Amino acid sequence: MAFEGLAEKLQGIFKNLRGKGKISEKDVTEAMREIRMALLEADVNYKVVKDFVNRVKERAVGVEVLESLTPGQQVIKVVHDEMTQLMGGTQSKINLASKPPTIVMMVGLQGSGKTTSSGKLARLFKKQGRRPLLVACDIYRPAAIKQLQVLGEQLEIPVFSMGDKQNPVDIAKAARAYAENQGHDLMIVDTAGRLHIDDALMSELENIKTNIRPHEILLVVDAMTGQDAVNVAETFNARLGLDGVILTKLDGDTRGGAALSVKAVTGKPIKFVGMGEKLDALEPFYPDRMASRILGMGDVLTLIEKAQANFDAKKAEELERKLRKAEFTLEDFLDQIQQMKSMGPLSELMGMLPGMGQMKALKGMEISEKDVKHTEAIIRSMTREERRHPEIINGSRRKRIALGSGTSVQEVNKLLKQFEQAQKMMKQIAQMQQGAKSGKKGGFKLPFFK
Numbered sequence: 001m002a003f004e005g006l007a008e009k010l011q012g013i014f015k016n017l018r019g020k021g022k023i024s025e026k027d028v029t030e031a032m033r034e035i036r037m038a039l040l041e042a043d044v045n046y047k048v049v050k051d052f053v054n055r056v057k058e059r060a061v062g063v064e065v066l067e068s069l070t071p072g073q074q075v076i077k078v079v080h081d082e083m084t085q086l087m088g089g090t091q092s093k094i095n096l097a098s099k100p101p102t103i104v105m106m107v108g109l110q111g112s113g114k115t116t117s118s119g120k121l122a123r124l125f126k127k128q129g130r131r132p133l134l135v136a137c138d139i140y141r142p143a144a145i146k147q148l149q150v151l152g153e154q155l156e157i158p159v160f161s162m163g164d165k166q167n168p169v170d171i172a173k174a175a176r177a178y179a180e181n182q183g184h185d186l187m188i189v190d191t192a193g194r195l196h197i198d199d200a201l202m203s204e205l206e207n208i209k210t211n212i213r214p215h216e217i218l219l220v221v222d223a224m225t226g227q228d229a230v231n232v233a234e235t236f237n238a239r240l241g242l243d244g245v246i247l248t249k250l251d252g253d254t255r256g257g258a259a260l261s262v263k264a265v266t267g268k269p270i271k272f273v274g275m276g277e278k279l280d281a282l283e284p285f286y287p288d289r290m291a292s293r294i295l296g297m298g299d300v301l302t303l304i305e306k307a308q309a310n311f312d313a314k315k316a317e318e319l320e321r322k323l324r325k326a327e328f329t330l331e332d333f334l335d336q337i338q339q340m341k342s343m344g345p346l347s348e349l350m351g352m353l354p355g356m357g358q359m360k361a362l363k364g365m366e367i368s369e370k371d372v373k374h375t376e377a378i379i380r381s382m383t384r385e386e387r388r389h390p391e392i393i394n395g396s397r398r399k400r401i402a403l404g405s406g407t408s409v410q411e412v413n414k415l416l417k418q419f420e421q422a423q424k425m426m427k428q429i430a431q432m433q434q435g436a437k438s439g440k441k442g443g444f445k446l447p448f449f450k
Ligand SMILES: Nc1nc2c(ncn2[C@@H]2O[C@H](COP(=O)(O)OP(=O)(O)OP(=O)(O)O)[C@@H](O)[C@H]2O)c(=O)[nH]1
Pocket: 108, 109, 110, 111, 112, 113, 114, 115, 116, 117, 138, 141, 144, 192, 193, 194, 248, 249, 250, 251, 252, 273, 274, 275, 276, 277, 281
């Protein structure tokens, strides 16, 4: 996960502060020195670090912080606020045209994830009820047009292309006429990239910009390249005037410097972040939520949104009913696993839970894709009766299930044990829920259930 090293260090520093009943200016100075080091090690631009630390320190040594009842918490709040500001304060959205189609021009270096992000963005807009058109203007990289066409097919979004013999400016102009004709309210233009910034690339992009006057120019940069990404953003901004940035590959183990420096250095906000290779792995960028993730406070809001987008409301209701009656079967267990899987990698989900980032022990416990596949295979190899009444699964049945699922008897045993524990836990939760409903002390409500 991105930011892991930084998050760990910051949490260590905060733990120290929280542990003190009263903190002095000297404590703050010491903490700021450590924060400065942690940010520099995370590859945040040195000037950005300097300004950031100065701002935090100025606020943190104020009377309202030091004299407060919870000075440690107050310092953390100041860091959170300033970090949110550093990344742009609030979410920045795409500029939409008052008269459609909105034209979004995607620019960036080769391999930054430009073509993939064009597809992901088109998908997001389609989900919001728009009619996007993808436009293939990268005539230099032989496979680029094909790549966009394949993405278009997967997403069921039309792709406009005129092959690689026409001038990109002409293609873009023809695409706009086509979009107007066909009632597309949005077009996303995938332009060519180069390995390095060069004059020919910039001139071509300027030319396209002058001719189609896009409402939004988005630069795609790879978070893994750290400060290089920030330099690239500065150069593109100087020549083209960007509206925003898409930071890709934030699912990798980047130290986080780019995310924290781009806005401060270029003045242009990050609008989306790429969180994986899959086409649904593009998220709107919320500075406050990202700051929470970095500071180990979790990102419960994004987690809830993901859950809402992926969990089937009917199934959730059904599950609640079963929970109440303590009728949780292996079939439900399989359903749960499948729904969890569609929310994305477990490691990413755990990073969004408050305090989870710190729990090193959990890392070892992480369920791999392979485990999930085996669990699915085992449950699928059971008969309906066995799934509903696992207590009938005796030795010979276990052998048959192991054989059928291509696993071992030990794995089948392990799964049945895990299920038994899950069932016990579910029973307890159900009892506590009943307690909560009847107003008994100690009851609590399950998240995601009304
Ligand atoms: N892990 C991860 N991989 C990504 C992400 N975004 C893109 N990629 C991968 O990065 C690689 C390059 O992406 P492309 O979209 O082909 O890059 P491009 O910028 O269009 O490259 P050119 O067309 O050559 O300019 C592909 O393998 C993508 O799957 C992301 O957010 N996370």
